[in-house]
Amino acid sequence: MIIYTGFTIFVLGITVMDSLKSQGDLVTNFVGLPKELTLENYRTVLMEADLLVYLRNSVIATVGGTLGCLLLAGLTAYGISRFEFKGKGILSSYFLVGMMVPVQVSILPLFLILRKLGLLNNILGLVLVYISGISMACFIFQKFFRTIPVALEESARIDGAGDFKIFFKIIVPLCKPVIMTVALITAIGEWNDFYMPMILLGKKASHTLTLVIYQYVGQFTRYMGESMAAVVIALIPIIILYFAFSSQIVEGITGGAVKG
Helix, strand or coil, X not given: CHHHHHHHHHHHHHHHHHHCCCHHHHHXXXXXXXXXXXXXXXXXXXXXXXXXXXXXXXXXXXXXXXXXXXXXXXXXXXXXXXXXXXXXXXXXXXXXXXXXXXXXXXHHHHHXXXXXHCCCCCHHHHHHHHHHCCHHHHHHHHHHHCCCCHHHHHHHHHCCCCHHHXXXXXHHHHCHHHHHXXXXXXXXXXXXXXXXXXXXXXXXXXXXXXXXXXXXHHHXXXXXXXXXXXXXXXXXXXXXXXXXXXXXXXXXXXXXXXHC
């Protein structure tokens, strides 16, 4: 783990340094410290390459997919963990199997469905695909919901609260750490996703940041500084999210382990 962390920091450091180098400096000094700092690479990708448009697409896809996944997975997991109904075991096993099946297996049906709905080359179609991937989130929520005493909900029902009110007013506040954990795991996966956007988003106007960075590698082979700057810009939102909510994420992971 120490070796992996050290290697990751080393690669990240080189990426940041190279994004601040001029083209001439990169050719002669790819790994070392910049001889002269420059923000020209960032200006190029932000202003000339329309990176902000693709950044917006990534934000819409990630935020929409994450929020939708949390809501759908939370309600589904709550229903499975709290109510008895026919086929409950099958439904629970379905989500468990969903974690084992590679996404490549379902890409053709997803492609055909989105084409039928007219949502190919549309960010909304990508958001719906992300929302449908609730297997892992549902599994984590189920395990956590079972650690919450049912007596809390029974007391609320005596006071006249319905199922939805109990879920949003009692269950959700108690689950904030695990919600943040699932949200960050989901958001990182969707933000870094390359496979789904590559298949579902053919038009350049609908491309996400990962697709554009991949294109930059070919387009700017002679201009690696721009490629490095684009990578750094893509990393910033996830790094900010992680450090902003790291304490709650650790609490969610350790809390679930202790209660489980």
